[in-house]
Amino acid sequence: MTLNVLVNNLNLTYGSYPALKDVSFMLNEPKIYGLLGRNGAGKTSLLSILASFQEQTSGAITIGGEVPFENAKIMQDVSFIFNKDYKDESDNVKETLKYVARYRSQFDLKYAEYLVGKFKLPLKKPIKEFSKGMQSALNVTIGLASRSPITIFDEAYLGMDAPTRDIFYRELLEDQSNHPRIIILSTHLVSEMDYLFDEVIILHKGSIVLQEDFESLITNGSSITGATEVVDEFVLSMKQLNTQQLGNTKSVMVYGELNDRDLKVAQQKGLEVGPISLQDLFIHLTEGDD
Numbered sequence: 001m002t003l004n005v006l007v008n009n010l011n012l013t014y015g016s017y018p019a020l021k022d023v024s025f026m027l028n029e030p031k032i033y034g035l036l037g038r039n040g041a042g043k044t045s046l047l048s049i050l051a052s053f054q055e056q057t058s059g060a061i062t063i064g065g066e067v068p069f070e071n072a073k074i075m076q077d078v079s080f081i082f083n084k085d086y087k088d089e090s091d092n093v094k095e096t097l098k099y100v101a102r103y104r105s106q107f108d109l110k111y112a113e114y115l116v117g118k119f120k121l122p123l124k125k126p127i128k129e130f131s132k133g134m135q136s137a138l139n140v141t142i143g144l145a146s147r148s149p150i151t152i153f154d155e156a157y158l159g160m161d162a163p164t165r166d167i168f169y170r171e172l173l174e175d176q177s178n179h180p181r182i183i184i185l186s187t188h189l190v191s192e193m194d195y196l197f198d199e200v201i202i203l204h205k206g207s208i209v210l211q212e213d214f215e216s217l218i219t220n221g222s223s224i225t226g227a228t229e230v231v232d233e234f235v236l237s238m239k240q241l242n243t244q245q246l247g248n249t250k251s252v253m254v255y256g257e258l259n260d261r262d263l264k265v266a267q268q269k270g271l272e273v274g275p276i277s278l279q280d281l282f283i284h285l286t287e288g289d290d
């Protein structure tokens with residue numbers, strides 16, 4: 001079952017500070033959505049509204065057609081995994097998993113135990129004595145094993161070392177292919193995680209600046225590099241995203257599919273045509289006046 005998420009002209013202000021400005025989007029397929037944004041862009045604010053942790057100032061949000069705030073039925077179907085503070089948590093992994101299994105109807109305890117083994121988490125040690133990375137691994141275990149129709153990971157990898165993050169990413173892809181649901185991953189680690197995303201949403205200063213299918217985003221963007229005057233002429237009528245100049249060599253990021261003729265002309269003129277990365281695009285779309 002896929003619950004769709006509809007967000008319409010959502011605003012959130014803290015005092016007079018506008019943290020979210022007219023945010024609208026729709027998630028209606030069981031996919032992995034990458035939510036990208038720089039520090040303070042509003043990712044956690046947005047995700048905490050989706051998870052009913054707080055209410056918006058104005059605008060509408062529905063999950064499966066229902067308003068999620070203080071809605072016990074919808075809250076059952078949404079898991080929000082964030083960097084929880086476990087400093088007072090004297091329960092161990094075993095007790096914690098048992099507790100979660102009691103209130104998450106789709107929780108797969110066997111799978112959770114398998115993940116605990118993969119992450120090599122001690123079963124009997126109190127969680128407050130775990131390292132930051134171990135606590136994150138436990139959070140991820142709970143998030144994956146809950147199998148909630150809407151699962152949100154808000155920078156869930158914090159403190160994990162590279163091999164541990166790799167286990168997280170592999171398990172995420174494997175479990176998503178067996179149990180498709182709406183997964184939202186908020187992250188700064190764009191180049192490391194881009195292959196996980198089916199769709200990308202970029203939030204900048206509280207507003208959505210892009211929502212696009214990852215494949216088409218990457219195939220529609222190119223970088224054109226060569227002698228400045230030749231590059232300038234070639235990209236003249238194209239949508240230009242970013243420019244870098246090094247001596248007389250220029251590199252321009254363009255958006256819009258290049259046809260065979262364009263590619264032939266580029267070759268004849270000695271231009272190098274390369275792919276763009278999501279990271280390049282992210283940097284470009286979120287750079288600016290700071």
Ligand SMILES: Nc1ncnc2c1ncn2[C@@H]1O[C@H](COP(=O)(O)OP(=O)(O)OP(=O)(O)O)[C@@H](O)[C@H]1O
Nearest residue numbers: 014015017019037038039040041042043044045046
């Ligand atoms: N409780 C709060 N009171 C006042 N301002 C807040 C509060 N929570 C967040 N903000 C502000 O709202 C803006 C968005 O914060 P938010 O935590 O949503 O961003 P983020 O994209 O998750 O950032 P990061 O990537 O650094 O975690 C920031 O300017 C932040 O200072």
